[in-house]
Amino acid sequence: MRKIWDWLVGLITKVSYDKWLHCIAGLIIAAFFAIVIRDPWCIAPAAIAGVAKEVFDLITTKKFDWKDLVATIAGGLIIQVFVWIRMLL
Numbered sequence: 001m002r003k004i005w006d007w008l009v010g011l012i013t014k015v016s017y018d019k020w021l022h023c024i025a026g027l028i029i030a031a032f033f034a035i036v037i038r039d040p041w042c043i044a045p046a047a048i049a050g051v052a053k054e055v056f057d058l059i060t061t062k063k064f065d066w067k068d069l070v071a072t073i074a075g076g077l078i079i080q081v082f083v084w085i086r087m088l089l
Helices: 002-014 015-033 043-059 066-088
Strands: none
Touching: 015 043, 015 066, 043 066
16 A cells, blocks of 8 residues: 555656646636536536647747646546536436
């Protein structure tokens, strides 16, 4: 059990702080659309927000970071999975 815990902690600490912020942003956006708007495809607004943020970064800093986009979508995907599970119950 300790080895699994150490592996998880090692994995979590390898992800940069910025990627965690993108993931949390995707979580918040998808959760808002799932809970407040009751959108069954709440991952879409999170993905759109991620693309919009990266296009903004491309315009302002000339850098488009695919990893940031993936982190944002991953956050939305976490909420989307919960929505799908809820739909099955």
